[in-house]
Amino acid sequence: MTVLMRWAAPVVLLFGLAGGVQAEMTVSQSNDPDGSIDVHMTALLGQERAALSTLTSSDVAAIATAPMKPGKSKGKAVMSYDGTWLAALPRPESSDELDCLAQALYFEARGESIKGQAAVAEVILNRVDSPSFPKTVCAVVNQGGNGGCQFSYTCDGRAEVVAEPEAWKRSAKIAGAMLDGAPRILTEGATYFHTPQVSPSWSKRFELTATIGAHLFYRAPIVTALN
Known part of the structure; x- marks a missing residue:
């Protein structure tokens, strides 16, 4: 009975869409329940084919497509890293970690795009x-x-003076977003970067993962017992 009920629900919907095609079934009292199911299932499938033949492709697509759950969307969320994304970010709360990250973005990459600084x-x-x-x-x-030094501005002998307030605000916002858990989807786990004007020795051994703006990003090779 359970099998028949599972088949019957979509068939009733198909019959309704097909203009009122009706199926009438009587549950058998046979001592061979499997035989009874086979007979009725054959009849049911034949009527289903007849109903399907009258449907348009859009009708079939509407039946076959599961409804979207509220609040869900198809595909992965995409980070825009543009002015709209930046403007929507809250003003970050000051902390030592924020200040250090914002300084690195400002002094190392303030000439880069929002995406370049995020990288x-x-x-x-x-x-x-x-x-x-x-x-x-x-x-x-x-x-x-x-x-x-790992970051040249920290040991170039010059004082770190923020002379461009708007650029600093941008770097601070980006730093705040990244510290708050924005997805790291730009550099594929890179832990090194350099500009095309230099060619450090390690760049020949490491894996290039991304080129964004004026920076090339690298990931160190995985060290195992075999290498």
């Missing part, structure tokens, strides 16, 4: 998540090594 922010936050780097934004940004 640089990804590199810094990817480093924070990596066991190969310090565990805070400020420590990553101010890290030294190999006789220099």
Whole structure:
């Protein structure tokens, strides 16, 4: 009985769409329930074919397509990284981590697009998540090594003076969004970047993951026992 009921519901809908085609079934009292189901199922399928032959393609598509759930949309959300996205961002609350990330974006990449600055922010936050780097934004940004600095503005001998207030506001907003969990979808896990004007030795060994604006982004090769 359960099988018949499952088939009957969509068939009733099809018959209604087909202009009132009706199916009449009587449940058999046979001692062979399987045989009874076979007989009635054959009749039911024949009537279903007749009903389907009268439907248009749009009718069939409407029946076959499941309704969307409220509040859901098809596909993945897409980050626009444009002026509209930036304007909708709230003003970030000041903190040491925000200030360090905003400074890195401002002094290293303020000439880049919103997308370009977000990509640089990804590199810094990817480093924070990596066991190969310090565990805070400020420590990553101010890290030294190999006789220099990871971010040149931190050891170029010049004072960090914000001379472009609007550019600073933009960098701070981007920094706030990235710290608040905006998806890192631009650089595929990159932890290094450089401009085309230089060619560091490590760039020949690392995997190039993205080119955004004036920066090339790289991911360090995975080290295993086999290599």
